[in-house]
Amino acid sequence: MLKNRIITSAILIIISITAIFFELPSALILTILIVASLYEFFTMLQKKGIGTYKYFGTLMGAVIPLSITFRFELTKGWELLFMVLGFLFLILMQFKRKSNSGAIADISATIFGIFYISWFLSFLIKIRYMPGGLGLLAALLLITKSGDIGAYLIGSRFGRTPFIPRISPKKSVEGAFGGLAFSILAALVSKPLLNLSYPHVILIGIGLNVLAQLGDLSESLMKRDCEVKDSGSALPGMGGFLDLMDSFLFSAPCFYFYMNIVLKSLKI
DSSP states (O other): OHHHHHHHHHHHHHHHHHHHTSHHHHHHHHHHHHHHHHHHHHHHHHHHTOOOOHHHHHHHHHHHHHHHHTTOOSSTTTHHHHHHHHHHHHHHHHTTOSOOTTHHHHHHHHHHHIIIIIIHHTHHHHHHTSTTHHHHHHHHHHHHHHHHHHHHHHHHHHOOSBSOTTTOTTOBHHHHHHHHHHHHHHHHHTHHHHTOOHHHHHHHHHHHHHHHHHHHHHHHHHHHHHTOSSSOSSBTTTBOHHHHHTTHHHHHHHHHHIIIIIHHHHTO
């Protein structure tokens, strides 16, 4: 398992480093990861017996990152308009059903998946397209994934105190603090990329790690509910694409708004 994890991680790191320097390739790779994560999410729900419009939802979920990638906007912030239109189409699709049973659950699960996976993770592409986006995205990846690595290394070696065993039995308090320390160190290393003061850099390191751990725990909660260990098996030693991307579910949008709104208002 560890050997497979190391090999998979090395391949992903090489691909990430190669692609991140180019806007379009990095955005397209992120789009593929987002769509694959959404597909895994719908598949996971189906295993639980929760009905979803899997293929329609995946197709609709692909439109959001693709629209950002190719800078297509009907109106500013049009993703919300798209969500409304998607909901409308889902309602119209109900008229073809032979039974009314489960209509609310199916619609809700599909909309939730598009919002939770596709829209949240699409902020990774938005970050890449920001002024100085190469450095910002690199910093986000470094800080977030360093936290994942730190939690795994410290938790597997020194973990004794269960964190939230009901949700994630293998996570420990020691691992959580180890991940936090690694993220703070990574944030300090990323200071030239962020071009911010040390207090802001440390704050970003702490904030991104907490949000990344919440993203990880939120997916773990859903996996426990669906009674699956991993979201998929596409990545040997790591699970599925959603297992790879879950730490960005909350960290990416919050980082985007922090850099795009708070810092601008502070004129830093």
